Amino acid sequence: MTTPILRTTRSATETARLGAAIGAACRGGEVLLLSGPLGAGKTHLTKGIAEGLQLDPAQVTSPTFTLLAVHHGRLPLYHVDLYRVEHPAELFQLELFDEVDGPGVTVIEWPEHGRDMLPPSALVVRITPGPGEERRLTLHLDGPHPPAHLLAALGV
Ligand SMILES: Nc1ncnc2c1ncn2[C@@H]1O[C@H](COP(=O)(O)OP(=O)(O)OP(=O)(O)O)[C@@H](O)[C@H]1O
Ligand SMILES: [Mg+2]
Numbered sequence: 001m002t003t004p005i006l007r008t009t010r011s012a013t014e015t016a017r018l019g020a021a022i023g024a025a026c027r028g029g030e031v032l033l034l035s036g037p038l039g040a041g042k043t044h045l046t047k048g049i050a051e052g053l054q055l056d057p058a059q060v061t062s063p064t065f066t067l068l069a070v071h072h073g074r075l076p077l078y079h080v081d082l083y084r085v086e087h088p089a090e091l092f093q094l095e096l097f098d099e100v101d102g103p104g105v106t107v108i109e110w111p112e113h114g115r116d117m118l119p120p121s122a123l124v125v126r127i128t129p130g131p132g133e134e135r136r137l138t139l140h141l142d143g144p145h146p147p148a149h150l151l152a153a154l155g156v
Contacts, residue, residue, distance in 0.1 A: 023052020
């Protein structure tokens with residue numbers, strides 16, 4: 001794990017802008033794990049990543065029962081939301097990660113629900129909400145082959 005990078009945003013638009021910078025820096029094969037409570041801003045960050053992949057951010061939503069949404073931009077965006085997964089073994093049965101093993105960008109909300117079923121190398125983003133519209137984002141690289149080039153998008 002690398003030293004965490006800290007960023008504060010003060011609106012959903014600012015969070016999306018940060019996501020867009022990350023998305024623009026993606027080359028394919030990156031995994032991003034987005035943690036934080038309900039309403040933290042994980043999907044808004046993903047909308048920004050979509051913009052950085054030349055996708056319409058309005059396509060990115062949080063449908064209740066959709067585990068995986070695939071969007072085709074400059075690179076494929078695999079948007080995974082594990083909120084409803086109760087046991088990591090469910091992911092094995094769903095063969096979810098067989099689908100995302102391509103040249104795309106994989107963004108996973110609620111990675112805690114997938115635990116050791118998730119890809120080992122990632123940019124990990126934790127979002128802490130409040131007060132008001134303020135969001136604190138802590139970002140770090142994890143695993144043996146993390147997407148270190150994404151740090152440049154954060155001005156590091
Ligand atoms: N600085 C901010 N960054 C992101 N979202 C913000 C910010 N300030 C306010 N918001 C609001 O917080 C909410 C974030 O919702 P979002 O769906 O992105 O959260 P989430 O983390 O994906 O939640 P869930 O766990 O339910 O999927 C939105 O209503 C958004 O307008
Ligand atoms: Mg969400």
